Structure formats: structure tokens, C-alpha cells
Amino acid sequence: MVVELGESEINVNITRQVDGPLIRKLTVSNFRNYSKASLEPSKQMVILLGNNGAGKTNLLEAISMLSPGRGLRQAQLMQLNRAKTDAINEGNTIEAQRQWAVSVKVESNGLETIIGTGCETAASDGKSPKRLVKINGEIVKSQISLNDHLSVSWLTPQMDRLFVEGGSQRRRFIDRLVFAFDAQHSKRVNQYNHALRERKKLLQSWTQDTSWLNAIENSLAEMGVAITVTRQDLIRRLSPIIGKKMGLFPSAIISMEGEVENWLENNSALEVEQRFREELKKSRADGPSVSNQTPGPHRSEFKCLHSSNKMEASFCSTGEQKALLVSIMLSHAILRKKSGNAPILLLDEISAHLDERRRSSLFELLENLESQIWMTGTESSAFSDILKIAEAYNISEGKIV
DSSP, X not given: OEEEOOOOOOOOSOOOOOOSOEEEEEEEEEETTEEEEEEOOOSSEEEEEOOTTSSHHHHHXXXXXXXXXXXXXXXXXXXXXXXXXXXXXXXXXXXXXXXXEEEEEEEETTEEEEEEEEEOOOOTTSXXXXXXXXXXXXXXXXXXXXXXXXXXXXXXXXXXXXXXXOHHHHHHHHHHHHHTTOTTHHHHHHHHXXXXXXXXXXXXXXXXXXXXXXXXXXXXXXXXXXXXXXHHHHHHHHHHHHTSOBTTBOXXXXXXXXXXXXXXXXXXXXXXXXXHHHHHHHGGGGOGGGGGGSSSTTXXXXXXXXXXXXXXXXXXXXXXXXXXXXXXXXXXXXXXXXXXXXXXXXXXXXXXXXXXXXXHHHHHHHHTTOSOEEEEESOGGGGTTTTTTSEEEEEETTEEX
16 A cells, blocks of 8 residues: 655755656566565655565565666575465475566656566576566666666665675675666676686696686786776766765765776876786786785775765764765765766665764755655654655565555
8 A cells, every 4th residue: 555645845945856767666576575566656755664574675676686786685596586385285385486577667758668677487407597687578688788777776784884894895886886887897897707716727727728827817907907997987976976065974085995096097007907917927926825816906995084084984983884875875876867867776774873863864865866766664753754755655574555
């Protein structure tokens, strides 16, 4: 049941016209704890309310699967399938896998597009099932095509520890932001990581194939520099936006730091590629155990500095870390809007670690984004500032009630 809450009485001198993209209908089948569910939001802000475990985040995850990649939980394809209990033998629970599917009707600039994705039925030859993507009923060859129609960004409670966890999590975070602007970036990162593994295997072999090793290292140098340059370009474009305070959220100084980044300061990309090759060649003698310790984007660090107190994000309080994350995501959404359509934002349990004043400030900023926002929470009181202009759904045990 949709909870209609009337027209807004809040006047913050903003434009509430949203040209898109807007999800006008969401349908999920055999996805996580949903057998089949559908909702048709008509407003900019959508709130999913319910107890923990009800399935609120699962709906956000379903939307996140409409962008290239593995979604906000980084799940394997088969993990998304709903487990169905065989009613004939409930005492000895038998789980039969049914293939999941997600579909949305998206409206953007007055045009409607039907976008769908799901997992194909497992092949009889035992091969792993593949993910399928359809645009207006037609199967497309690559997930990357989703970027032409929809941009999706998210912030989840698991990301609250981004600044204190390992560097790989922060690299994955910045790469996701880059991917919204460069559809080939994810492919380059995956190919680079694959080449790193191949190089390590070669270094472990008794008889190293020098010509093959040269080819792999050449690819690593080319892709590594391309990845580094693309990351730096996003940092350069984001910095003027995140360098200004937004509402009650702090401004920040962000950067990527690493040896390849340092080389690029005073050398051309071609010169850095050559140096990269030389460093890789020199490190062969060190053996496979330290093969991943060579310079490269796989070791670069994403740094975030709180502008006001000049403190690294990792040393800030939990609340300030959450505020910095919100600042980054808002800045990215603003930059995305300048470059085309603003992303659909998925904010899971967004009220966590935000006090009442910051929540109010966030909601005001979100209204001004001209983007559709999907939020989850257990209590409607956390959204009191926007209930009159939002559309709320109650979620219970995999059902929209």
C-alpha cells in the first residue's frame, strides 16, 4: 500500500521539477526474499519503511543491479535467487532455485524506457548462468549499455567504515564513481587485475616465458597509466564541488596518492608507461611473493581530508566520517547532473550516525538535486521533514503492504 502524504508545506526556494531519470515502476521476481513484488512511485523521494530483515535493502539492491557490476552488496548472480521451500516436504526443507529478474520503467526528459536484467536459466552443460540485460525488450550485448539509460549511486551502512578499512575498498569506491563517467573504466580495472594474476603465475613457473611476460607487463603499464589518469581526472572535477561546504556537511580535500600518480606530475603518460615497464622488469627478480608490491593503481590510496580541521577522514569521528561520505556522494551527483542526468540515489539507513540537524540539512539538499532518491528506515519519524513531499511504502517479510 502506498502511503500518500499530501503536498509539501516546506519552502526552501528550490525547484522540484525533476526531468529524470525517474523510476515510474519497479518489478522484482524471485529476488532475495521476494517472490514477486511491484510498486509504481510518482514522486522524487521514495521511502521504504519496515523492520530489520523485512526486505527494504533488497529492493535497493534490485535497483542497483540496473547498473553495470554486481550491485550494492557485490553479490554473485546465484546469491540473488529466492530460495523456495517445497510445500510438499516442508519438514525437510528443499530449496529450489528460481532465476531472479528486475525490471523498471524509467522516465527521462519525457521519454519512457523499459530496462530489465536477470539471471538466465542454468545451462544443461553445467556452465555457470549468465546475466542478461534487456533495453525495451531487446537483449543487449554488454551491461555497459545500462549506463546509456540510467546512472545509479548508493550509500549503505557497510560503507560507513570506508575510511578505516583496507585500501582496496576505497579503490573500489572511487572506481565506482569513475565508472559513472567512463563506461570502459571497469573493464580496464578488471583486465589490469587479471594481468596482475597472470604475471604472478608466470613468475611462479620454473620456465618463465619472457616474451609472454613482456606482453603482460606492457599491458599492465598501458592500462595502469590509463586507470590512474582517469581516477585523477575525476578527482580534479570533483574537487571544486566538494571543496565547498554544503548545508551542514563538511567540505573536503580529496586525492589519489601513489607512485604512478607521482610520476605523472612531471612526465607525460607515455614516459610514465615506459618507466612502469622498467619497474616491472626490475622487480621480476624479487619473485612472485612480492609481485603485487610493484607500483601501480592496485596500490594507490584514496585520501580524504576534512577541510575545517585538516584531519584525515580515518581519524575523524564516526559521525564526521559519515558526513564526509555524504559530501562525496552529493558532489558526485551534482557533477553527474552537470554532465547529463543526475543519478538515482539509493540511501540505505541514511539516518544512521546523522543527528536531527544534519538529517534536515541532507533532506533539503536532496530536494535540490533534481534526482530521484530512494531511502530506507525503520521509523517514519526519521523522515518527518520530508514525509509531506515523499512517497512511503511499508515493507514486511518480502511484501509491499
